[in-house]
Structures are given as C-alpha cells and as structure tokens.
Amino acid sequence: MPPAPSGEIVQLGIIGVLLLLLLFYGGTMWMSVAISRKKENADDYMTAGNRIGFGVSAASMTATWIWASSMYASVTAGYTYGVSGPIHYGLWGALMILFIYPFGKRIRAVAPRAHTLAEVMYARHGRSSQLMLAGSNVLGSVISLTSNFIAGGAIIAMLSPLSFGAGILIIAAGVLLYTLWSGFRASVLTDFAQVMAMLGAAVVIIPAVFFLAGGPSMFAEGVASGNVTPQQESFFSSDAFMNQGAPYIAAVLAYAIGNQTIAQRLFAVREDLIKPTFLTATVGYGATVIGVGMLGVMALYLGVEPMGGDVNNLMPQMVGTYLPVVLVALAFVMIIGSLSSTADSDLAALSSIVMTDIYGQSVGRKNADPKLMLLIGRITMIVATGLALYFATARFNILDLLVFVGALWGCLVFPVIASFYWKKVTNTAFTVSVLAALVVFLPVRFTLFPLEGAWALLVELLAIIGIGVVLGIMAFGFFGLRAAIVIGATATLAALPFGFGFLRDYETLSGSLVAYSVSFLVCWALSVRSSQDFDFSVIKQVTGDFDEGESTTDGETRPGNDPDDIDRVTAGSGSDR
Amino acid sequence: MTALLTVYVLMWPVLVLGVLIAIARGFAKDVAEARKEGRPVI
Numbered sequence: 325m326p327p328a329p330s331g332e333i334v335q336l337g338i339i340g341v342l343l344l345l346l347l348f349y350g351g352t353m354w355m356s357v358a359i360s361r362k363k364e365n366a367d368d369y370m371t372a373g374n375r376i377g378f379g380v381s382a383a384s385m386t387a388t389w390i391w392a393s394s395m396y397a398s399v400t401a402g403y404t405y406g407v408s409g410p411i412h413y414g415l416w417g418a419l420m421i422l423f424i425y426p427f428g429k430r431i432r433a434v435a436p437r438a439h440t441l442a443e444v445m446y447a448r449h450g451r452s453s454q455l456m457l458a459g460s461n462v463l464g465s466v467i468s469l470t471s472n473f474i475a476g477g478a479i480i481a482m483l484s485p486l487s488f489g490a491g492i493l494i495i496a497a498g499v500l501l502y503t504l505w506s507g508f509r510a511s512v513l514t515d516f517a518q519v520m521a522m523l524g525a526a527v528v529i530i531p532a533v534f535f536l537a538g539g540p541s542m543f544a545e546g547v548a549s550g551n552v553t554p555q556q557e558s559f560f561s562s563d564a565f566m567n568q569g570a571p572y573i574a575a576v577l578a579y580a581i582g583n584q585t586i587a588q589r590l591f592a593v594r595e596d597l598i599k600p601t602f603l604t605a606t607v608g609y610g611a612t613v614i615g616v617g618m619l620g621v622m623a624l625y626l627g628v629e630p631m632g633g634d635v636n637n638l639m640p641q642m643v644g645t646y647l648p649v650v651l652v653a654l655a656f657v658m659i660i661g662s663l664s665s666t667a668d669s670d671l672a673a674l675s676s677i678v679m680t681d682i683y684g685q686s687v688g689r690k691n692a693d694p695k696l697m698l699l700i701g702r703i704t705m706i707v708a709t710g711l712a713l714y715f716a717t718a719r720f721n722i723l724d725l726l727v728f729v730g731a732l733w734g735c736l737v738f739p740v741i742a743s744f745y746w747k748k749v750t751n752t753a754f755t756v757s758v759l760a761a762l763v764v765f766l767p768v769r770f771t772l773f774p775l776e777g778a779w780a781l782l783v784e785l786l787a788i789i790g791i792g793v794v795l796g797i798m799a800f801g802f803f804g805l806r807a808a809i810v811i812g813a814t815a816t817l818a819a820l821p822f823g824f825g826f827l828r829d830y831e832t833l834s835g836s837l838v839a840y841s842v843s844f845l846v847c848w849a850l851s852v853r854s855s856q857d858f859d860f861s862v863i864k865q866v867t868g869d870f871d872e873g874e875s876t877t878d879g880e881t882r883p884g885n886d887p888d889d890i891d892r893v894t895a896g897s898g899s900d901r
Numbered sequence: 902m903t904a905l906l907t908v909y910v911l912m913w914p915v916l917v918l919g920v921l922i923a924i925a926r927g928f929a930k931d932v933a934e935a936r937k938e939g940r941p942v943i
Binding site for chain 1: 902903910911921923924926929931934941
C-alpha cells in the first residue's frame with residue numbers, strides 16, 4: 325500500500341485551469357449558439373416544445389440531478405460512515421427520481437403543456453397555492469445556484485493559483501452566457517455533453533484511484549492499522565442509517581416535488597418516454613454518486629486526513645494525490661460539468677417560474693406578451709446570477725438554508741400530490757396545511773423548545789404518523805390508494821413501540837416527518853367534508869402555451885392553443901380563490 | 902471480505918458505463934429521428 329498522502333497534491337496551474345475552462349465553456353457556448361434562433365419561442369424557452377427524446381431527456385435529468393455538492397457529500401458519507409455511507413446518500417437521492425415518476429405521469433396527463441408545477445397549482449387552486457410553491461422553488465433554485473458557484477470557486481482555488489472570487493466569477497459568467505439566449509433548450513442540449521464528460525470521467529477515475537492507491541490490499545491493511553471502526557466496516561451500519569439514510573428517505577419526495585428543475589424536464593420530455601427517462605436517470609445518478617463516494621471509503625481505509633480538517637477537500641485531495649495530471653484534469657472537468665449542468669438548470673427553472681407564475685398567469689395566458697416574457701426570463705437569469713454571486717461571496721450558511729427549503733418542500737408534498745388525485749382538496753386546505761406544517765416543523769428542527777416532556781411525546785407521535793405518511797405516499801404512486809393506506813397504517817403501527825423516547829434524539833429526521841404528518845392531517849381534515857368536486861380537465865385548459873409563434877412543435881396538435889381554451893378567471897373550476 | 906469490497910468499489914463505474922452507453926445510443930437515435938423528420942433535435 326502506498327504511504328498515506330503527505331498533503332502535496334497535483335496542481336493544474338493557472339494556464340491549465342483556464343484552458344480547461346475555455347474548452348468546457350467554449351464548447352457549451354458553441355452548442356448553445358448552434359441551436360439559437362433569431363426569434364426565440366417563449367414556450368420553447370421554458371419546455372423545448374414538450375417533446376424531447378429519450379437520449380436528451382435522460383442525459384438532462386441525470387446531469388441536473390448530479391450536482392457538485394452531491395459528489396462532495398457522498399465522499400464525505402463514505403469517509404464518515406464507511407462502506408454503507410455512499411449508499412445512504414446516493415441510493416435515496418436516486419430514489420427521489422424513481423418515486424416521483426408515477427406522480428409525474430399523472431401530472432403530465434392533467435397538464436400536458438404546463439411549464440411549472442406552481443402554474444398547475446394555480447389552475448387547481450388559485451394564486452396563494454401557486455405563489456407558495458413558486459416561492460419555495462425560487463428560494464431552492466437560488467440556493468442551489470449559490471452552492472454550485474461555491475463548489476466551482478473552491479475547486480478552482482484548490483487546483484490553481486486563482487482565487488475563490490475569480491473562480492466563482494468564471495463559473496457564473498460561463499454558465500450564464502450559454503444559457504441566457506436559448507434558455508431551457510440550451511440547458512438540456514449542453515446537459516448531454518456534460519453528462520458524457522461526467523460519467524466518462526467517473527468510469528475512469530474511480531478504478532484509477534483504487535488501483536493507484538494500492539488496490540484490494542488497502543482494505544486488509546486499513547483494518548490492521550485501525551483506520552476503520554466495526555460500524556464503518558458494516559454494510560448495515562445503524563449509524564449510517566439513522567444519521568444519513570433515514571432523514572434522506574423522508575426527504576425523497578420533498579426534493580422531487582419541490583425542485584422545479586425536475587418538473588421542467590417532466591413537462592419537456594415526450595409523454596411516452598417519462599418512464600424510461602426517469603428510470604435511466606435513477607440508475608445513472610445512483611451509480612455515479614455512490615461510485616464517487618467510494619473515494620471517501622478509500623480515503624478512510626488509507627488513513628487519509630482531510631486537508632485543513634475539511635472533509636469537503638477529500639475528493640480533490642484524493643484525485644490530486646494519487647492520479648497523474650491528465651486524470652486530475654479529467655476529474656476537474658467532471659466537477660465543473662456537474663456543477664454547470666445543475667446551475668444552468670437552476671437558471672432555466674428560475675426564468676420559467678418568473679415568466680409563468682409571476683408574469684404569465686398574472687396577466688392571463690391570452691394577454692401575455694411572448695416578447696416581454698422572454699425579456700423577463702433573461703433578466704431573471706441575470707438577476708439570479710448576481711444574487712447567487714452575492715450569497716457565494718457573503719459565505720451564507722448554505723446548509724442551514726437548504727434545511728429550511730427542504731422542510732418547506734416537505735410541508736408541500738402531501739397537499740401537492742393530493743391536489744392531483746383528490747377532487748375535494750381546496751385552496752384553503754392546501755394553504756392552511758402547508759403553513760401549519762411549517763409552524764410545527766421550525767421549533768422541532770431548530771430545537772426552539774427542548775424536546776422533553778409532553779412536547780417530546782407530541783413530536784414523536786407526529787413523527788411516527790409521518791413515517792406512515794411518507795411510506796403511504798410512496799406506495800400510492802405505484803400501487804394505488806388501498807395499498808397506500810395498508811402500508812402507511814402498518815408502518816405507523818410498527819413504529820409505535822420503538823418511536824417514543826427514541827425519535828427525540830434525531831431532530832433532523834423528526835422535523836421532516838412532522839412536516840409530512842401535520843400537512844397530511846390538516847389537509848385531510850379540511851378536505852374530507854368539503855363539497856368541492858373539482859374538474860381536472862380545467863387544468864389542461866388553463867395551462868397551455870403562451871406563444872403562438874414559430875416552435876419546434878409547429879404543425880402538431882397543441883392543446884394549449886385550442887379555441888376553447890380559457891383563462892383561470894373564466895374557468896369556474898369550483899375551487900375557492 | 903477483500904474480494905467483496907473490491908467488487909463493491911468497482912461495480913459502480915461498470916454501472917455508470919452501462920448508463921453512458923444507453924444515453925449515447927438514445928441521443929444518436931434522437932438525432933437520426935429529428936433529421937428524418939426535418940426538425941431540430943431540440
């Protein structure tokens with residue numbers, strides 16, 4: 325086994341880094357220019373005509389879901405929790421995509437030409453529900469954008485003499501330039517090139533580090549040297565499950581529902597290709613992120629100490645320590661590809677939300693000016709980039725912000741999904757249930773009151789119900805209502821004996837579960853006696869195209885442009901406004 | 902245990918390679934279909 329690294333890592337140098345960035349962003353810019361049009365169509369700018377093929381959509385879904393932070397986090401999980409750590413990060417992240425696909429099919433069926441999930445909530449309920457979802461989407465995308473800029477600045481600063489500030493400026497400018505003109509179309513096409521680079525690099529780098537760092541003998545020697553604990557050696561580590569895996573399972577549906585980048589691809593892919601696209605992205609994300617996490621497992625067995633005590637340095641440290649400069653350059657492209665593909669998706673998502681939910685549906689679909697919409701979309705991208713740069717330089721605590729947004733999304737999951745299936749859910753039920761869930765979640769997650777006595781028992785009871793709600797929703801997507809009720813009720817009853825006195829020690833997990841249970845209980849209680857009998861066909865009428873100009877789908881049936889289509893104000897859907 | 906861990910580490914890049922090939926083939930098919938129908942791929 326080679327000696328543990330001394331701290332010296334291979335540097336790419338200022339010219340090497342600049343050349344790689346020029347090659348990367350020059351190539352993506354060239355692709356973007358190649359598909360640009362003198363007169364861009366506003367709907368294509370947001371959903372690319374709703375009929376992209378399997379190759380482009382699967383590449384785009386995979387590239388978008390793999391962000392730089394997921395690679396860093398998986399490596400950290402491998403280093404912290406051992407062999408099961410990357411599984412408890414990557415597997416649940418992959419399942420986020422898998423579990424949303426049955427709901428995606430339903431959402432697409434009732435709103436075939438929508439642009440955002442919030443737009444569909446507008447058609448289903450009204451303005452307050454739409455703005456709650458849109459607001460959480462905007463916050464999430466800005467935070468994600470910030471996180472990707474930070475990751476880019478950090479990797480550039482580590483592998484070259486360039487500063488962190490110069491790094492985030494280069495990344496922000498590169499991503500903005502190729503996304504600005506063609507929006508979502510540029511985002512998905514460049515995703516293909518980026519995913520090829522990312523996955524290709526992962527295929528080479530993981531085995532290269534493994535063999536150059538000592539190969540199979542590193543495991544026996546790592547154990548003999550006392551580098552790993554029995555928990556870290558176990559594939560069934562309870563530490564890894566309770567601290568890493570379980571909170572992620574609870575978040576599985578929240579991130580997929582709350583993240584507009586997923587919804588945007590759902591509305592863009594050809595309807596009959598939703599299933600293969602989501603399945604491919606599930607395997608692609610899982611294998612790549614868990615595979616990269618193996619670098620953390622290797623670091624653990626090799627006894628590597630993270631540079632500066634920061635586990636986020638482990639991935640570049642492992643690559644820079646054991647690989648030759650050519651493969652370090654490949655790893656650099658992998659990280660830049662992962663963060664750029666997610667950042668461009670965030671920009672496209674943000675522009676769509678502002679174009680559709682802030683402008684389009686506020687003036688009415690028939691009154692929206694496509695030229696003004698496009699201008700608004702492009703200005704949104706510029707403003708969002710500026711905001712993310714500000715947050716990145718101000719070094720806000722991204723993790724805290726992500727926790728908050730994740731919880732907000734957890735509060736939304738049941739009301740959003742129920743709204744697509746249950747005619748009785750009203751705007752009041754949606755809004756009140758989300759707010760109530762948020763009110764209970766915040767003190768639990770941030771331990772505003774000590775988790776003891778009656779308060780702890782109440783929180784644990786809600787968290788136990790939350791377990792049933794999460795599993796019930798997952799089962800509902802695949803097996804229907806009866807199976808969901810049986811699985812949800814069984815899970816809650818099974819958790820009763822050990823949940824009390826136990827869950828109070830896991831605030832992150834309990835907080836997420838409480839968000840699910842409170843939103844479920846309140847939404848159900850306010851809807852079950854409702855006399856509303858919502859007609860789901862109204863959604864299709866309200867959420868059509870904004871732009872009747874030249875499109876990639878010209879000549880085809882465009883439900884949104886049917887003469888009978890109507891704006892929500894005249895739809896008379898029966899929901900309260 | 903060493904053999905198991907070796908397989909565990911090396912199985913992921915193999916899976917990634919499979920997905921890479923599937924996506925590349927899908928993309929080539931998308932481009933061919935778009936050309937045949939005389940429209941842009943995106």
